[in-house]
Amino acid sequence: MQLSYESQWKELADIKDELAARDWFPGTSGNLSIKVTDSPLQFLVTASGRDKRKRTSEDFLLVDEFSQPLEDHQLKPSAETILHQRIYEKTDAGCSLHVHTVANNVVSELYADEGEMTFRQQELIKAFNLWEEDAAITIPIVPNYADLPRLAEAVANEIKPGVFGVLIRNHGITVWGKNGFEAKKHLEAFEFLFEHHLRLKQLTK
Numbered sequence: 001m002q003l004s005y006e007s008q009w010k011e012l013a014d015i016k017d018e019l020a021a022r023d024w025f026p027g028t029s030g031n032l033s034i035k036v037t038d039s040p041l042q043f044l045v046t047a048s049g050r051d052k053r054k055r056t057s058e059d060f061l062l063v064d065e066f067s068q069p070l071e072d073h074q075l076k077p078s079a080e081t082i083l084h085q086r087i088y089e090k091t092d093a094g095c096s097l098h099v100h101t102v103a104n105n106v107v108s109e110l111y112a113d114e115g116e117m118t119f120r121q122q123e124l125i126k127a128f129n130l131w132e133e134d135a136a137i138t139i140p141i142v143p144n145y146a147d148l149p150r151l152a153e154a155v156a157n158e159i160k161p162g163v164f165g166v167l168i169r170n171h172g173i174t175v176w177g178k179n180g181f182e183a184k185k186h187l188e189a190f191e192f193l194f195e196h197h198l199r200l201k202q203l204t205k
Helices: 005-021 081-090 102-110 123-128 148-157 180-203
Strands: 031-037 042-046 060-063 095-099 116-120 136-142 165-168 172-177
Touching: 005 031, 005 042, 005 060, 005 095, 005 180, 031 081, 042 081, 081 095, 081 148, 081 172, 095 180, 102 165, 102 172, 102 180, 116 180, 123 136, 123 180, 136 148, 148 165, 165 180, 172 180
Parallel strands: 136 165
Antiparallel strands: 031 042, 031 095, 042 060, 095 172, 116 136, 165 172
């Protein structure tokens, strides 16, 4: 797959702007990527430490299949670029998104011992193309390993059919999709489900 570098940059920048407007990048956290070529694998990924509420020509870097920059400048790719690399290696995804929100952190802590969280009887499950009346969606939860290759492997080990994202305990969520639109749809659906679950728990104490 050979896509336009410029069109992929714009698509990722538009997604970044939308997610920033939701305040899903506190303290410069989070990272995003979008695939540019399949063979060899090359993808755009957020530069480390950038203010994602601003849109600049230095927001993303092009990296190779080893998460190494293909462009000569002073910017560094996100420290978690290897997570995106492993997702592209194990799926046919074209876009991967990672954000930190209060809701996804709280849910990851509440259900960390179970190693997963399952949602049922929620309309937003249809965002994952699940249309059965009794459909359910499960998201795995992995430990927040400080060693990033180990963390990336833990995330990669949870990737299987029917899994569209992984929670990292007290860290954030990583989701993916065949393109930017689908990845963002999955992210929005998961975040809605997290918020709904937490509010319901508060009301039913």
